[in-house]
Amino acid sequence: MSIKVYVPRDSAAISVGANDVALAIEQEALRRNQKITLVRNGSRGLLWLEPMVEVETPNGRVAYGPIELSDIEGLFEAGFLMGGNHPLGQGLTEKIPYLMKQERLTFARVGITDPLSFDDYIAHEGYCGLKRAIELGSEGIVSEIAASGLRGRGGAAGRTGKKWQEVRAGQAVQKYVVCNADEGDSGTFSDRMIMEGDPFVLIEGMTIAGIGVGATQGYIYLRSEYPHAFDVLNSAIRIAYDKGYLGRNIMGSAHAFDLEVRRAAGAYICGEQTSLLESLEGKRGLVRYRPPQPAVSGFMGKPTLVNNVISLATVPVILSRGSEFYKDYGMGRSRGTLPIQLAGNIKQGGLVERAFGVTLRELIYDYGLGTESGRPVRAVQVGGPLGAYMPELQFDTPLDYEKFSEISAVLGHGGIVVFDDTVDLAQQARYAMEFCAIESCGKCTPCRIGSQRGVEVIDKIVANHNRPQQIHLLRDLCTTMIDGSLCAMGGMTPFPVLSALNHFPEDFGAQSDAKVANL
Amino acid sequence: MTAKHDWDREVVQKVVEEHQCKPGALLPVLHGVQDALGYIPEDAVTVIAGGLNLSRAEVHGVISFYHFFRTSPPARHMVQVCRAEACQSMKANDLVSHIKNRLGLDFHEIDESGTFGLEPVYCLGNCSCAPAIMIDRDEIYGRMTEEKFDSLVMRIKGDGNEH
Numbered sequence: 001m002s003i004k005v006y007v008p009r010d011s012a013a014i015s016v017g018a019n020d021v022a023l024a025i026e027q028e029a030l031r032r033n034q035k036i037t038l039v040r041n042g043s044r045g046l047l048w049l050e051p052m053v054e055v056e057t058p059n060g061r062v063a064y065g066p067i068e069l070s071d072i073e074g075l076f077e078a079g080f081l082m083g084g085n086h087p088l089g090q091g092l093t094e095k096i097p098y099l100m101k102q103e104r105l106t107f108a109r110v111g112i113t114d115p116l117s118f119d120d121y122i123a124h125e126g127y128c129g130l131k132r133a134i135e136l137g138s139e140g141i142v143s144e145i146a147a148s149g150l151r152g153r154g155g156a157a158g159r160t161g162k163k164w165q166e167v168r169a170g171q172a173v174q175k176y177v178v179c180n181a182d183e184g185d186s187g188t189f190s191d192r193m194i195m196e197g198d199p200f201v202l203i204e205g206m207t208i209a210g211i212g213v214g215a216t217q218g219y220i221y222l223r224s225e226y227p228h229a230f231d232v233l234n235s236a237i238r239i240a241y242d243k244g245y246l247g248r249n250i251m252g253s254a255h256a257f258d259l260e261v262r263r264a265a266g267a268y269i270c271g272e273q274t275s276l277l278e279s280l281e282g283k284r285g286l287v288r289y290r291p292p293q294p295a296v297s298g299f300m301g302k303p304t305l306v307n308n309v310i311s312l313a314t315v316p317v318i319l320s321r322g323s324e325f326y327k328d329y330g331m332g333r334s335r336g337t338l339p340i341q342l343a344g345n346i347k348q349g350g351l352v353e354r355a356f357g358v359t360l361r362e363l364i365y366d367y368g369l370g371t372e373s374g375r376p377v378r379a380v381q382v383g384g385p386l387g388a389y390m391p392e393l394q395f396d397t398p399l400d401y402e403k404f405s406e407i408s409a410v411l412g413h414g415g416i417v418v419f420d421d422t423v424d425l426a427q428q429a430r431y432a433m434e435f436c437a438i439e440s441c442g443k444c445t446p447c448r449i450g451s452q453r454g455v456e457v458i459d460k461i462v463a464n465h466n467r468p469q470q471i472h473l474l475r476d477l478c479t480t481m482i483d484g485s486l487c488a489m490g491g492m493t494p495f496p497v498l499s500a501l502n503h504f505p506e507d508f509g510a511q512s513d514a515k516v517a518n519l
Numbered sequence: 520m521t522a523k524h525d526w527d528r529e530v531v532q533k534v535v536e537e538h539q540c541k542p543g544a545l546l547p548v549l550h551g552v553q554d555a556l557g558y559i560p561e562d563a564v565t566v567i568a569g570g571l572n573l574s575r576a577e578v579h580g581v582i583s584f585y586h587f588f589r590t591s592p593p594a595r596h597m598v599q600v601c602r603a604e605a606c607q608s609m610k611a612n613d614l615v616s617h618i619k620n621r622l623g624l625d626f627h628e629i630d631e632s633g634t635f636g637l638e639p640v641y642c643l644g645n646c647s648c649a650p651a652i653m654i655d656r657d658e659i660y661g662r663m664t665e666e667k668f669d670s671l672v673m674r675i676k677g678d679g680n681e682h
Contacts, residue, residue: 015645015661047647186603189644224550224587225643227657262543263550265585268641282545282571284584300542342647344608349647372609381604385641417605417646428604435603435641441584 002035003081004056009115010043010196011228012189017068018051024072025053032076042197044111045351046098054093057083063090098367103329104353105337106314107190110197115232118239121200127245129316133208134253136319141212142168145315148323149335154180154271154308155383155412156488157334157401163305166295167213170303175215177206178280178299178306181222181229182264182271185384187415190339191309193351195222195229198313199236203259205312207250208319210257213305218259221276224266233261268385268439272487273306275441286441287487308413310339331357334400344381344417345371354399361395364418375420379504381428383412385435386492388499389425410495425504430458432496440489446481447490453477454497461508471510474501526560535570544571545581549588558589594629594636596675598622599653602639605646614650615639617665621672634676 007013007022022038029036044063046052052065053075062083064075071088078086090096104110113120121127133141146161167175179202183191194202206218222230237259240246248256262280264270270279274288277299298304314336318326327335334356340363342349347369354363364370364377371377379389388409390397397403404411419428433454440447454477460470478494485491501508534551538544548567552559559582568575582588600615619625622635629636645651648661652668660671 011643011659012645012648012661015648015651015659050648183644184642186642187605187646188642189646192644223644224656225640225653228659262546264587265546265549266587266640267585279546280543282543282581283577284580344605344646344649346647385604415605415646417608419608423608428607431604431607439641 002037004039005029005036005081006039006041006054006056006061007051008043008111008197009040009228009232010050010193011226012047012193013043013050013052014228016050016066020069021051021053021067021072024069025075028072028076029081034076034081036081039114041113042110042115043193043351044093044099045107045193046096046348047350048348049090052090053080055080055083059083059092061093063093063096064088065090098348098350098352101367102353103337103355105317105326105329106201106310107194107198107339107351107353108317109201110193110351113198115197115199116235116239118200118243121198125320126200127204127251127316129319130204130208130245130251131320133211133319134251134255138168138212138214141208141319144319144323145212148318148326149330149333150311150314150318150326151334151401152308153310153314153338153413155185155410157411160307160311163295163307164209164213166293167215167303167305170213170296172302174217174300174302175213176299176302176304177209177213177215177218178277178304179206179218179220179309179312180271180273180276180306181220181226181309182276183223183226183309183413184268184271185386185413185415187343187381187417188341188384188413189343190341190351190414192226192229193339194309194313195226196232199233200240201313201316202233202309203236203240203246205315206259207246207257208315209305209307209312211250211255213303215303215305216256216258218257219280219299220259220261221264221270221280222261223264230261230263237261267441268435269441269487269489272489275487276306277304284441286443287489289486310413329355331355331398332400332402334402338399338411338414340399340414340416342368342416342418345373345420346418347372356400357398359396359398360390360416363399363416364395368418371418371420373420373422375422377418378421378423379419379425379428381417381419381496382415383410384415385432386410386488386495387412387415388495389428389503390499391503393503408495408499410492425500425507426458426462426509427507429497429500429508430455430462432493432500433458436489436493444484444486444490446484447486447493450477450481450485450490451493454481454493458497458508461510464509467509471501471508526556526563528563528566530555531563531566532570535567539570545573545578549582553588557593558591561590592633594633596634596655597636597638599638599640599643599656601641601643601645601649601651601653603642603646605642606650609649611650614652614663614665614668618652618668621669635672
């Protein structure tokens with residue numbers, strides 16, 4: 001009998017040699033006359049163990065990792081095909097604490113199934129959400145999403161149901177569903193993992209959205225830095241068309257939905273929804289004035305639903321299990337689960353999906369085990385390049401949109417980047433301004449010019465050219481950027497800058513007594 | 520490199536025809552041209568503008584807005600190094616210095632033989648396996664070290680000699 005061996009096809013796994021490992025396992029099996037079936041699954045998200053090889057045994061899947069080419073002969077010698085003991089053995093995958101303590105709803109299938117096996121998808125609750133959605137009809141779908149309490153997972157955390165209601169109410173011959181897959185925030189990769197590891201869930205979510213709001217055309221606006229996701233999505237879309245799950249008469253119903261992947265072109269600002277729409281229309285990605293909201297006048301001036309990958313990929317589970325089931329997870333006004341990404345200088349980096357309410361400390365230390373370098377954690381940046389740098393003092397903050405706003409921090413897309421005590425926060429603040437200068441679309445002055453001046457002012461602070469005055473100037477500049485920018489790029493770049501200055505004034509050569517006074 | 524500005528008008532024409540009926544066709548067209556030619560030649564702008572009923576200025580404006588689009592031929596191997604925060608936390612700035620030294624290039628430069636080009640990139644979505652680099656726009660490498668980078672360079676150069 002042929003034994004199933006899993007080697008992930010996720011970009012992170014490939015980046016550390018998964019393709020070579022997969023090939024070597026096949027060759028070694030052939031040489032030894034062992035029959036194996038190699039499955040290229042998504043990643044389980046235990047990224048420090050990648051490439052993580054799994055073998056199916058009667059007791060369940062057994063994991064080994066991180067595997068290098070030189071380990072493969074030893075694995076066969078140790079009888080890994082029967083789940084044999086090996087120094088890199090991690091035991092039964094399902095029993096690995098990092099995975100056991102998670103609440104995987106959006107990521108339920110990722111790492112378990114073959115991303116491009118339609119049968120796998122169906123066998124693991126795939127298209128149950130769409131089936132129920134078709135029964136419920138447009139109004140029922142939108143009510144269900146509204147009742148679930150789902151909020152935009154891209155970062156802005158607006159109420160998803162409200163957006164859907166607005167687009168549904170729009171009167172137009174053509175409406176659109178646009179998936180924002182321009183995941184440009186450093187420290188985030190959950191969109192990529194879903195698209196590479198379970199593309200059908202996104203397709204299903206977008207199809208449900210289409211029926212819900214009355215749109216028949218969907219676009220996935222995907223960043224150009226994700227070539228593997230591009231290939232997987234396109235293959236999955238072809239399969240979905242062949243099986244009758246895209247195109248006309250979806251699942252035998254009267255509904256139609258077409259879907260196309262559009263490649264972005266390396267502009268961070270296009271993750272902002274109106275800039276994205278400009279780009280999708282074939283223009284420079286300049287941010288639009290609002291109103292009108294995209295729900296009223298979006299792509300080509302038509303009502304358009306723009307949602308993040310994770311929001312849309314969460315729709316199927318909400319429809320299949322019901323809004324009450326989903327709403328049961330979480331705290332306060334943050335309902336459901338959040339796929340959190342542990343990144344940067346961290347021993348056990350990866351994907352952790354948990355209900356809202358888990359604390360930063362638990363994530364950084366219980367899951368992440370502190371820094372990779374072994375040095376103390378000094379700061380974490382949560383929510384991408386526009387998110388605040390947070391000191392140890394704030395690690396007991398629970399992951400909740402409101403709790404984070406209370407301390408001038410943002411949860412954003414759930415990325416947590418860990419820094420050890422060698423980090424220089426003045427340089428990180430400078431980088432935040434530099435990044436804004438590089439990526440600003442240029443439409444409004446506070447962002448375009450302010451970021452450039454910000455770099456210069458921070459340089460003067462560090463060089464102690466009239467430091468107190470320059471610090472005053474930097475704060476003033478940040479206020480102008482926050483109040484005077486059209487979008488989050490200029491409006492939120494001050495978050496990392498001010499948090500660095502407030503929590504780590506010593507890095508700027510400033511007195512720490514200013515610490516609390518200026519919060 | 521005398522032939523470097525030769526390009527095939529028919530290739531561009533074909534790409535334009537393939538996409539021109541799509542709403543918002545310009546980005547797909549520009550991607551198509553760059554996929555086929557490695558860059559977007561200045562003269563191709565006229566063909567693209569004509570095919571999509573846009574002005575040359577509009578097409579040029581879009582090309583210059585996006586980091587991804589090139590207006591000159593790329594090196595045979597484009598090295599992109601991530602400069603974003605997660606990679607910085609794993610000493611990406613040191614890696615950047617090493618790579619610049621090793622290749623003898625600054626960002627946005629191509630070496631004289633046209634073998635290597637160097638570009639910054641802001642996040643490859645490989646933030647748990649930092650620092651990350653990408654070569655030739657589709658080969659991603661994580662947990663990059665100076666030693667690993669040097670051996671990659673040797674391997675690429677070795678492959679080149681065989682042909």
